[in-house]
Amino acid sequence: MAIENTRLFTPAAMGAVDRAAIDGSLSGPGLMERAGAAVAASALEHWPGLKRAIILCGPGNNGGDGHVIARHLARAGVPVERFGMKPREGTDAAWAFESFPGVIAALADYRPEAGDLIIDALFGAGLDRAVPDEIAKLIERAANAGTPVLAVDLPSGLSGYSGRPTGPCFRADRTVTFAALKTGHVLLPGRDLCGELEVVDIGIPSRLLANDDPVVLNDPSVYGTTSPAIDASSHKYARGHLVVFSGPLISSGASRMSAQAGLRAGAGLVTVASPPGAVMAQSAHLTAVMQRSVGDADALSDWLKDDRLAAFVLGPGFGHNELVKDYARIVLEAGRALVLDADGLTAFADTIADLSSFDAPKVLTPHEGEFRRLFPDLLDDDALSKIDRARRAASRVNAIVVYKGADTVIAAPDGRAAINCDAPSKLATAGSGDVLAGIVGASLANGRPPFEAACAAVALHAEAARRAPDHMTAEDLIAAI
Numbered sequence: 050m051a052i053e054n055t056r057l058f059t060p061a062a063m064g065a066v067d068r069a070a071i072d073g074s075l076s077g078p079g080l081m082e083r084a085g086a087a088v089a090a091s092a093l094e095h096w097p098g099l100k101r102a103i104i105l106c107g108p109g110n111n112g113g114d115g116h117v118i119a120r121h122l123a124r125a126g127v128p129v130e131r132f133g134m135k136p137r138e139g140t141d142a143a144w145a146f147e148s149f150p151g152v153i154a155a156l157a158d159y160r161p162e163a164g165d166l167i168i169d170a171l172f173g174a175g176l177d178r179a180v181p182d183e184i185a186k187l188i189e190r191a192a193n194a195g196t197p198v199l200a201v202d203l204p205s206g207l208s209g210y211s212g213r214p215t216g217p218c219f220r221a222d223r224t225v226t227f228a229a230l231k232t233g234h235v236l237l238p239g240r241d242l243c244g245e246l247e248v249v250d251i252g253i254p255s256r257l258l259a260n261d262d263p264v265v266l267n268d269p270s271v272y273g274t275t276s277p278a279i280d281a282s283s284h285k286y287a288r289g290h291l292v293v294f295s296g297p298l299i300s301s302g303a304s305r306m307s308a309q310a311g312l313r314a315g316a317g318l319v320t321v322a323s324p325p326g327a328v329m330a331q332s333a334h335l336t337a338v339m340q341r342s343v344g345d346a347d348a349l350s351d352w353l354k355d356d357r358l359a360a361f362v363l364g365p366g367f368g369h370n371e372l373v374k375d376y377a378r379i380v381l382e383a384g385r386a387l388v389l390d391a392d393g394l395t396a397f398a399d400t401i402a403d404l405s406s407f408d409a410p411k412v413l414t415p416h417e418g419e420f421r422r423l424f425p426d427l428l429d430d431d432a433l434s435k436i437d438r439a440r441r442a443a444s445r446v447n448a449i450v451v452y453k454g455a456d457t458v459i460a461a462p463d464g465r466a467a468i469n470c471d472a473p474s475k476l477a478t479a480g481s482g483d484v485l486a487g488i489v490g491a492s493l494a495n496g497r498p499p500f501e502a503a504c505a506a507v508a509l510h511a512e513a514a515r516r517a518p519d520h521m522t523a524e525d526l527i528a529a530i
């Protein structure tokens with residue numbers, strides 16, 4: 050997916066852009082004409098052997114695009130049949146239909162045949178509920194027949210806002226959308242339901258393609274580079290000292306993975322802070338990573354007098370330990386950056402908002418289950434997208450929230466959000482989260498601002514996974530950083 054504009058729009062924000070373009074010099078039919086022509090060109094390019102174009106037309110402007118597509122394909126010599134409904138009078142879609150009048154058959158009459166391509170122009174940005182029964186049945190018939198689907202703007206049935214289906218939904222082979230990506234194209238399962246994504250320029254001036262909602266794809270325009278800046282004058286303390294808290298002997302491996310990942314990701318020094326009972330086990334494993342015995346809150350407070358300790362990772366393998374809350378508070382009171390992950394998050398299940406009073410940089414890295422434990426009300430609110438859930442969580446805790454998954458969302462309390470879309474599925478492996486926590490810690494130790502640090506870390510984690518072998522373990526992932 051090669052996209053120049055990395056800004057993401059909700060369908061409502063895109064509608065406002067369309068209206069601004071139309072209030073300016075562009076006409077609605079003009080936009081629709083370019084949209085339809087682009088989809089027809091995509092159909093011809095990607096399905097050169099198509100025998101029949103089945104154009105499913107809805108009542109609104111998505112259907113209007115469908116009538117333009119029908120005209121272009123018919124002119125190119127492709128047999129075209131339209132199913133669906135006529136547009137409402139006096140709309141741009143009615144103009145599109147008038148420009149190529151003809152028969153529109155009932156949706157129930159469509160029977161898939163070999164060589165068909167379904168062009169789905171039923172609903173796009175205006176979808177606001179489950180599709181009616183006759184469309185659900187058609188979706189099922191097409192899926193059973195294996196008929197390929199080219200979706201106009203969005204597969205019908207998919208919310209362009211949340212990326213979640215409102216009910217039955219087309220699974221498209223390809224989706225052609227206009228001017229910019231919508232959030233529903235990149236959030237799961239939307240990203241899978243769209244198939245290949247194509248964003249086409251329909252002439253909306255780029256100065257209008259701005260909005261007040263700072264949601265973007267996670268790419269270098271957000272974080273610069275994924276590697277720390279190392280020049281001839283940089284020494285290890287300049288790149289920051291990262292500390293990873295170890296749990297008890299039995300679960301000490303997780304902290305080692307965070308620590309080794311942090312060292313590889315560019316922290317100048319990394320120390321594992323171990324409870325006395327785990328020191329021997331850690332010593333047997335650690336080489337470049339250093340170790341210190343830290344058994345209680347007093348020992349930590351004392352160590353923090355060393356102001357070179359820049360960032361701390363608390364949680365991986367830490368266990369259900371009452372020390373979590375004390376350690377988090379002591380680190381934050383000392384003004385040091387803190388990454389809370391795994392058991393570090395679970396310990397705060399009912400009290401996470403208490404952390405909001407600390408100004409020191411904080412990054413929380415919950416996966417779906419941890420997010421549910423911390424923010425059950427946000428997960429239960431079906432009206433919210435994953436982006437808005439992450440943003441509300443970030444503002445509640447006054448922290449950066451890295452809401453993990455194959456569509457990781459990084460959100461800041463000020464409303465900035467980035468979605469990472471290029472993580473390979475092999476990242477779903479044991480220890481992968483510990484590795485990410487360590488990379489975030491390194492990125493903070495380097496002195497980056499916390500939102501940029503988290504975005505860079507998520508990108509580097511995905512980049513390392515792409516380089517790692519197919520059946521990688523977390524150790525392979527660390528080696529690939």
Ligand SMILES: NC(=O)C1=CN([C@@H]2O[C@H](COP(=O)(O)OP(=O)(O)OC[C@H]3O[C@@H](n4cnc5c(N)ncnc54)[C@H](OP(=O)(O)O)[C@@H]3O)[C@@H](O)[C@H]2O)[C@H](O)CC1
Pocket residue numbers: 063067077080081084107108109110111112113114171172173174175176177178179180181201202203227228251
């Ligand atoms: N720059 C651009 O992005 C352009 C986009 N274009 C295309 O326009 C559509 C959006 O068009 P719009 O008319 O706003 O919306 P839809 O066509 O998606 O939906 C139309 C109406 O359908 C009804 N509706 C919604 N959901 C359902 C449902 N589940 N079942 C039945 N009916 C439904 C609803 O009307 P109601 O009054 O019945 O509620 C919708 O309003 C965009 O996607 C692009 O394809 C333009 O071509 C130009 C530029």
Ligand SMILES: [K+]
Pocket residue numbers: 111169170171172173200201202203204205
């Ligand atoms: K559609």
